[in-house]
Amino acid sequence: FSSFRVVLMPGDGIGPEVANSVVDIFDAAQVPISWVHADLINKSAKPGEDPFNRDTLCQIREHKIGLKGPTGTPIGGGHVSLNVHLRRELDLYANVRPCKTVPGVRTVYENVDLVTIRENTEGEYSGKEHEVIPGVIENLKIVSERACLRIARYAFDYCEKYGRSKVHAFHKASVMKMGDGLFLKKVREIAKLHPKVPYFEKNMDTGCGILVSNPSNFDVMVMPNLYGDIVSDVCAGLIGGLGLTPSANIGEEHAIFEAVHGSAPDIAGKNLANPTALLFSSIMMLKHLNLLEHAEKIEKAIHSVLVEGTVRTGDLGGRSKTTEYTKAIIDKIKG
Ligand code: NAD
Ligand code: IPM
Ligand code: MN
Numbered sequence: 001f002s003s004f005r006v007v008l009m010p011g012d013g014i015g016p017e018v019a020n021s022v023v024d025i026f027d028a029a030q031v032p033i034s035w036v037h038a039d040l041i042n043k044s045a046k047p048g049e050d051p052f053n054r055d056t057l058c059q060i061r062e063h064k065i066g067l068k069g070p071t072g073t074p075i076g077g078g079h080v081s082l083n084v085h086l087r088r089e090l091d092l093y094a095n096v097r098p099c100k101t102v103p104g105v106r107t108v109y110e111n112v113d114l115v116t117i118r119e120n121t122e123g124e125y126s127g128k129e130h131e132v133i134p135g136v137i138e139n140l141k142i143v144s145e146r147a148c149l150r151i152a153r154y155a156f157d158y159c160e161k162y163g164r165s166k167v168h169a170f171h172k173a174s175v176m177k178m179g180d181g182l183f184l185k186k187v188r189e190i191a192k193l194h195p196k197v198p199y200f201e202k203n204m205d206t207g208c209g210i211l212v213s214n215p216s217n218f219d220v221m222v223m224p225n226l227y228g229d230i231v232s233d234v235c236a237g238l239i240g241g242l243g244l245t246p247s248a249n250i251g252e253e254h255a256i257f258e259a260v261h262g263s264a265p266d267i268a269g270k271n272l273a274n275p276t277a278l279l280f281s282s283i284m285m286l287k288h289l290n291l292l293e294h295a296e297k298i299e300k301a302i303h304s305v306l307v308e309g310t311v312r313t314g315d316l317g318g319r320s321k322t323t324e325y326t327k328a329i330i331d332k333i334k335g
Contacts, residue, residue, distance in 0.1 A: 004289055007059045007066040008035040013263025014273035015069025021275035021326040022067065022282045025301075028330040031286065031294045036063060040071055040082045051079035057089060065289065066256040067282055070263040080127060086256065087120045092249035093147065094154040095120040095228060097260055098284075099235035099245050102276070104306030105316060112215045112238050117158060118228020119151040119183075120249055125225045143179040143224070148186035154250075155187075155222035156194045166198040167191070170207045170223035170231065183224055208234055232260050243274030243315040246281035248288070257285040267314075271321040274313040276302060279329075301332035 010019035026033060038056040045051045060066050073081040086092070095118040101111055122142040129139040152169075159167050169187045173180035184201065191199040202210070204227050210217050211231070215238050223231060236245040242261035249256045259277035267273055279302060286295035305311055311328040312318030320328075 003032040003034050004065065004291075005036050005063045006033050006285070007038050007056065007063050009038050009040050009056065009066060009068040009071075011040065011069030011263065012072040013070060013265050013268035015071070015263060017269075017271065017273050017322050018259070018275035018278040019067075019069045021322060022278055024326055025279065025298060025329055025333065026282070026294075028333045029294055029298050029301075031291065031298075033289075033291075040068070040086065045079075052082060052085055052089075057086075060090065060254060060256070064254050065285065066254070067278075067285055068256055068258040069278065070259065070261060072263040072265065084125050084127065087249055088125075090249075090251050090254045090256070091121060092251040092254060092256060093119065093121050093150055094250040095247060096158070096250060096284075097228070097232040097235070097245065097247040099232070099239055101239050102244050102306060103303045104309055105240040105244065107238060107240050109215055109238055112235075114211075114215060114218055114235050114238075115158070115164070115220045116228050116232045116235060117151065117155040117220060117222045118232065119147055119223070119225045120228075121225070122147050123225035141176070141179055143182050145182060145186060148183045149190065151222060152187040152190035155220055156190050156197055159197050159220045160194065165219045166200065167220045167222060168200045168202055168207065168218055170202055170204045170221055170227050172204045172227075174203060180224065187222060207231075211235070212238065236260055241274075241315050242277060243313060244276050244280065246277055246279075246284050248281070248284050255285070255288055257281040257288075271323055272314055273322050274315050275322055275326060276306075276313075297333060298329075301329045304332050305329050 010016040036059055038059050039053050042053040071082045097116040099114045124141045126140050126142040132138045155167055171180040171184050173184045236242045245260040247260050259281055261277055283295045283299050305328045311320045311325055313325055
């Protein structure tokens with residue numbers, strides 16, 4: 001019987017706790033996946049040396065698919081962000097971040113259903129910055145025609161493929177006339193090729209304001225890297241928080257699935273984390289691998305535990321531990 005090999009990178013903080021939950025639930029659901037255990041960080045690297053684990057990169061190149069927990073990134077100094085590095089190194093140009101109301105989780109909005117499609121390789125995340133003269137930093141925001149075109153294409157194709165209703169481009173071309181201006185120009189070019197897809201534009205700030213007051217105004221939202229980072233956390237807030245929102249980093253050849261949230265150092269190691277966001281990411285991965293029955297089985301089990309409502313983690317107002325919640329899902333799967 002054939003089985004997929006997936007590189008599992010548990011990461012830092014709550015990463016191993018939520019990754020364990022996925023592994024146990026996949027076992028219970030008899031998902032035909034065997035894990036290749038790996039670490040993104042090279043733990044033996046000394047300061048100044050490459051912190052990136054090259055073997056892990058080789059494994060992802062070989063097996064094509066990865067599931068990753070969050071990696072902590074030092075603020076201000078220290079090594080480069082391993083996330084940014086990984087996305088660029090594998091050219092995972094589309095970061096897809098769906099955000100849909102979860103059955104059983106009540107928030108002020110009903111039926112939120114949004115998808116942030118974030119350019120994932122450049123913009124402010126170019127990592128190109130230097131001190132021009134003492135006290136003045138130049139931090140380059142790179143915007144290339146190629147990257148704008150391919151993320152725009154991805155967004156419109158996604159909208160059509162999944163039968164979604166419209167595409168918004170978020171931008172700040174009023175200020176960044178050239179950079180965001182180029183982004184907008186390329187999205188418009190692609191929009192013209194998709195005349196059946198209603199297309200709109202919003203200034204980034206205005207868009208965020210409307211998003212938190214009237215999320216049903218939006219559906220697919222395509223935007224440059226940093227804006228997508230911010231908007232996807234804002235979206236998470238609309239449906240019950242970061243414990244629930246998944247993502248996929250997609251390239252031509254490789255795909256890495258991870259939660260939108262970070263390593264949550266405030267609750268790490270305490271068995272308090274909500275594994276749902278990584279579970280939903282792993283369900284996106286199963287759908288990507290066309291393991292639809294397994295995806296559905298796990299999704300249904302999660303929904304029924306949340307709808308019953310007695311077992312849930314602290315971020316959703318419950319008192320259950322990560323492992324108790326995981327067990328409740330496993331019990332549903334095993335029926
Ligand atoms: P964070 O997302 O880790 O945490 C923000 C808040 O949300 C915290 O209060 C945390 O407890 C809570 N939270 C997050 N995930 C949760 C979950 N699954 N269950 C319950 N509560 C959850 O954001 P941060 O504190 O700004 O970042 C911490 C570290 O994570 C930083 O080093 C950051 O760079 C890194 N980070 C990594 C990724 C990634 O690897 N993809 C993503 C975001 C942040
Ligand atoms: C995310 C994270 C990363 C980002 C950080 C950790 C580099 O916040 O995946 O949303 O900014 O993209
Ligand atoms: Mn983020």
